[in-house]
Amino acid sequence: MTFTSLNFLIFFPLLALCYFITPVKYRLYTLLAGNYFFYINVKPVYALLLAGITLCTYYFTRQIQKNDKESIKKIYLIINIILILLPLFFFKYFSKVNDFFFSALNSIHIRWPLPDIKLLLPIGISFYTFMSIGYIIDVYNEEIEAEENIGVVAAFTSFFPLLLSGPIERAKNMLPQFKQLKQPDYNSIFQAMKLILWGYFMKLVIADRIGIYVDIVFANSGHHTGRTLLLASILYPFQVYADLGGYSLIAIGTAGLLGFKVMLNFNRPFFATSIAELWRRWHISLITWLTDYVYTPLTFTFRKYKMRGIILALMITFIISGIWHGAALTFLVWGFIQGIYLSIEALTSKRRMQFEKKYNLRKKGWYIFLEIVVVFILFAASQVIGRAENMATAFNIYHRIFSVSGPLFIGDAPSILIYSIIGLLMLLIKDFTDEFAPSQMQFFNNKRKSVRIMAYATIAILILLIGVFDGGQFIYFKF
C-alpha cells in the first residue's frame, strides 16, 4: 500500500475514523494496529523485522536508562546499534560486499564460499533503522528518557506516514506526541489537507510525469544527444524533489490529520544560494540526523585539527549519506562530491563573504540569481552520478552532453514534456512566491474563501487532467 494507491485512500479515512472513535486511552493501540496493517500490506514478513528492531530498541534503551555505569551503557549502546544495523547491512549491502569479495578472491583463484544471496530490500528499513538509532543515541546522551511503554516505542518506529520514506523523525519530537495524543483543530486539519493535496500534485503531476521522460533518456543514455541528456539531467533533480518532497508533504499532512506534528523535509531547495544552504533545505530530516549523530560528534573528535577536522567530518558525513542511499560506487562518489562541494565552500567562505560585502552583492538580485543557478547546476551535475547505473555510464553522459550534437528527443508524445513543464512552472512559481514574496499570490491561504476553494478544486482537477496514475513507486522506496 502506497500513498498513491486507492487502497490507501480507503485505508486512511477508515483508520482515522477508528482512531477518533476509540477512547483516548486506547487510541495508541488503534494507531499501532493501523501502522502494522499498513506495513503488512507491503510485505507481511518484513513486519516481523520491524517488530524485532522495535523490541531490540525498547530493551536496550531501558537497559541504558537503568544503568549508571558509563562503560556498561556504552556497551549496551554499541550492541544495540550493531543489532539494529545488521538487518540493514544484510538486506542492503551484503550482496554487494559479497560480490566484491567474491570477485577479489576469485581473481587470485580463491573461491568465496558464501552463496550469492540477492534479497528484496524491505521498504522503509533505512528510515526506521535511522529513527531507532537516533532514539537510542538520544537516550544514551540523556537528551530524553527511555520510554517505559513499549506501545509508544512501537508506534514511533512503525508510524505509518513516516514508515516507508520518512521524514526521519526524532524520538524527542514524536514520543511526547504519542504519549499525549492530541485532537487536531480546525486550522491544523485544513493545513494538513492542503499539504496532502499539494503533495499529490507534486508526485502525480510533476515527479511521475518528468519521470517518464527521464527514465526513457537515462535508460538509453548511450543513444541520446547532448541536448537530450542535458535536459534529462536538469529535470532529474526536480523529479526527485517532487517525488520525495511530495511524499513528505503527504506524510506530514496525513500525520497532521491524526493530530501529529512532523518535521518539514524540504524547504524550497532550488532557491538555495550555496550548497550548504541547499543541504539545509533538501531532505532536511536526513541531513539534520546526520549532522546530529555523525557530523557534530566527528567535528568534536577532530576539533584539534581545526578546518582540516571540519573538512574531514564533512567528507565522512556525506560519504555515509551516499552509502545510506545505496550500496553502489555511484552513491559513494555522489556523497564524496557533496563533501567536496561543501569543503570548498567552507574553505572559501570568509573570502567570499568579504568579497560580497565589499561590493554589496548580497542585496543585488542578479547576484542571488547567479548563485541560485550555479548551485543548481552543481547539484544537478552530481545527481547524474546518483542516477546513473554505474560510473562509466555517468561519465558517458557527461561526455555526450558536451560532444554529441543533434536534435532534442521529444518522444512519441510531446505532451509528456509539455505537461512536465506546466507542472514544473507551477511548482517553481509557488516556491518562488513563498520564498521571495510570501504575501503575494496566495491561493491556498487567500483571505477570500471562494479563492481558496477554487484553488483546491483547480489542483484536484489538474491532478485528474494531467496526473500520471500508472506511474512508478516513490524513488526513495528503494533506499
Place this chain on the structure above:
Amino acid sequence: MVLKKIFSNILLVFLVIFILDFAIGKTLRYFYFNETSGLHYRTTYSMDSTNAEILIFGSSRANHHYVPEIFEDSLHQSFYNTGRDGNGTFYQLALVKTILKRYTPKTIIFEYSSVFAKGVEEYDQMSSLLPYYKTHKEIRPLIELRSPYEKIKLLSEIYPFNSQALTIAVGNLEINKKRTADDKGYLALHQEWPYQLDSIADEKKIEVDTTKVRAFRECLSTAKNMGIKVYVVFSPIYRRYKTNQQVDICRQICHEQNIPFWDYSKDSFFLSHRNLFLDLLHLNNNGAVAFSKMIANKIKHYKTD
C-alpha cells in the same frame, strides 16, 4: 460545531470539483469524438465506422507493417489497419468485440506481439480504451481488469481523458490531418536503421499471465467462430534469437484453433536488409511494402490452395 464547519467546507470543495469535473470532462468527450485525425480518431473510426473486408489488428508493428494499397490491389478487398502504437492483446480484443458486433469482415490478420508475460504494462495500456467505457458495454469487463477500482475512477468525467487534453486539441486541428496523414490506418515510417544485426540471444524465460493468454485465445476464437478467415503473423524483426517462449505459446494456440501462424521473425531476406528497418522492431515503409507483398501473396495463394 467545528466538525460541521470542516465537513461543510470539504463538501463545498468536492462540489466545486464535481462541477468542474463534469464540465471539463464533457467538453473533452465532445472534442475527443470530434477529432478528425490522429490516434484517437483512428481508434474511434475502427470501433464505430470501418466496414473494411480485411482488418489488421495489433500494436505499432501492425500499424507500420501492413500497407493497404498492396492488400487491396492483390486481394481486391477493402482494407483497414486498426493497429495502434503501444497497445497489445487487450486492445485487440476490445476492437474485435466492438467491430464484430457491427459487421463481419472477410479476413482478419493478427500481428503477433509478445504479450503473454506477467506485467502491468498491458493493463495500463488499456487507458486508450477508457473514453469508450460508457458507450461500448462489451469492452467494460476488459477495462475493469485494469484495477478493482476502475469503476470508481470512471465516475470521474475527466479520468478517461487523463493526459489527453493536448492530443485532443491537436486532433481537432485541420493541420494535424496533413501532419500525420494515415493511409487507411497505416502510418509509414521513413528512416533506416544504421546499426548491425544484434548478436544471437535467447529470450528470457517468462512467467505467463493466463489472463493475457485467454484474451488472445478469445480474439482468435471470436473471429473464427464468425466464419472469418483468420491469420496470425509474426512480422520481421532485426534481431536474431534462438527460442522465444511467447512465440511458442502463440504458435501453440494457433495450432489448437487450426489458424495459420506465419513466422517471419527469422526470415533471411529481412535479416540481411537492415535498410528495410527503422529500428530493431519496426520496418520502414520500404520494408512494409516488401513484407505486405509477401503476406498478400501468401493469403492469395492460401485462399486458392
